[in-house]
Amino acid sequence: MRIGMPHMGNLYIPFKALFQRLNMDFVIPPPSNQRTLSLGVRYSPEGMCIPFKLTLGNLIEAAELGADTLLMPAGSGICRLGYYAKTQEQILHDLGYDAEILCLGVSQRKLFGLLEIIKRLSNNAPWSKIIPAFRFGLAKLNALDRIERAVQKVRPVEGIKGTANRLFAQAIKATDQADNYDMLKRVQIDYLEQLNQVTKDEEVQPLVVGIIGEFYVLLEPFSNLDIEKELGKLGVEVRRTLFTSEWTKFSLFLNPLGVNEKDKLHKAALPYLKRDIGGEGWESVGEKVLHAKEYDGLIHLAPFTCMPEIVAQNIMPSTKENIPVLTILCDEQLGKPGMLTRLEAFVDLLEHRRRAKVTT
Numbered sequence: 001m002r003i004g005m006p007h008m009g010n011l012y013i014p015f016k017a018l019f020q021r022l023n024m025d026f027v028i029p030p031p032s033n034q035r036t037l038s039l040g041v042r043y044s045p046e047g048m049c050i051p052f053k054l055t056l057g058n059l060i061e062a063a064e065l066g067a068d069t070l071l072m073p074a075g076s077g078i079c080r081l082g083y084y085a086k087t088q089e090q091i092l093h094d095l096g097y098d099a100e101i102l103c104l105g106v107s108q109r110k111l112f113g114l115l116e117i118i119k120r121l122s123n124n125a126p127w128s129k130i131i132p133a134f135r136f137g138l139a140k141l142n143a144l145d146r147i148e149r150a151v152q153k154v155r156p157v158e159g160i161k162g163t164a165n166r167l168f169a170q171a172i173k174a175t176d177q178a179d180n181y182d183m184l185k186r187v188q189i190d191y192l193e194q195l196n197q198v199t200k201d202e203e204v205q206p207l208v209v210g211i212i213g214e215f216y217v218l219l220e221p222f223s224n225l226d227i228e229k230e231l232g233k234l235g236v237e238v239r240r241t242l243f244t245s246e247w248t249k250f251s252l253f254l255n256p257l258g259v260n261e262k263d264k265l266h267k268a269a270l271p272y273l274k275r276d277i278g279g280e281g282w283e284s285v286g287e288k289v290l291h292a293k294e295y296d297g298l299i300h301l302a303p304f305t306c307m308p309e310i311v312a313q314n315i316m317p318s319t320k321e322n323i324p325v326l327t328i329l330c331d332e333q334l335g336k337p338g339m340l341t342r343l344e345a346f347v348d349l350l351e352h353r354r355r356a357k358v359t360t
């Protein structure tokens with residue numbers, strides 16, 4: 001059995017650590033790129049969202065590398081994501097790949113469901129091996145997200161542009177290569193320290209922009225054309241509440257105990273939207289209400305044809321909270337020059353508003 005899975009940011013690193021520790025054959029498709037997107041677009045039914053297209057491209061590329069067991073997230077939520085694995089499996093079969101797609105659904109059985117899948121994939125490895133391997137994967141996930149949070153703070157104020165991105169790329173590689181807890185801890189401390197030491201322009205008070213929207217396009221940089229890096233170049237500090245490590249902590253461990261991290265967002269959204277509409281639509285509205293006073297502006301990333309985010313996009317202008325929101329629809333038609341022009345105009349607007357606030 002050779003296992004493959006689609007990309008979403010650096011998620012392949014914890015999975016690789018987990019599978020390596022269980023001596024399983026795991027193949028990682030190339031990072032999402034233009035070919036991945038072209039494959040996904042060519043073989044997807046019309047009207048599918050970019051998460052479907054890009055993950056399909058990844059799955060095809062994994063199958064080309066011999067993967068016969070493919071992992072795909074799924075869930076019992078309102079969005080059509082729950083059907084994606086079946087549809088993608090059928091497409092792969094039509095293309096001649098004899099691969100099975102296993103759904104990583106955590107909606108129902110949470111941590112236990114996931115561990116059972118790992119047990120099955122590892123050919124019944126003992127729990128005494130599975131649990132430590134799983135914990136080590138989680139440790140890598142947490143380390144990566146901690147470093148990324150620091151990178152978000154450094155990007156807008158660094159003296160030499162690109163330093164934080166360079167350090168982050170090195171940190172990702174070093175985290176991937178760390179094969180025990182000591183090494184992992186050293187990598188984390190070392191890169192956090194290096195980021196701390198970066199020469200910064202202390203005078204600058206960067207604009208703060210929250211990135212909100214659909215899960216996948218927030219976490220897969222290829223799908224949003226590296227928007228966080230681009231905002232960093234424009235001197236903007238990005239705040240994003242969604243990180244895979246946080247999501248994992250709540251979905252697998254705390255939600256089953258009755259702790260719901262989204263309660264605050266849902267409560268904030270209630271005057272405008274009273275129920276879950278699938279995906280992150282409810283949370284997007286809540287984020288606007290909750291962060292209106294904290295941030296200078298919000299960028300709302302919404303996959304083209306994504307119903308939950310289209311609903312959220314249409315509700316946001318009618319809320320009384322006064323904060324500019326730029327919605328960017330992500331799909332294969334989104335081009336970098338067009339996006340950069342819109343970002344520059346948005347940043348100009350935010351600077352103007354900030355200046356106007358200071359002078360009044």
Ligand code: SF4
Binds near residue numbers: 049305
């Ligand atoms: S939430 Fe939207 S973009 Fe995400 S999988 Fe569902 S329909 Fe697609």
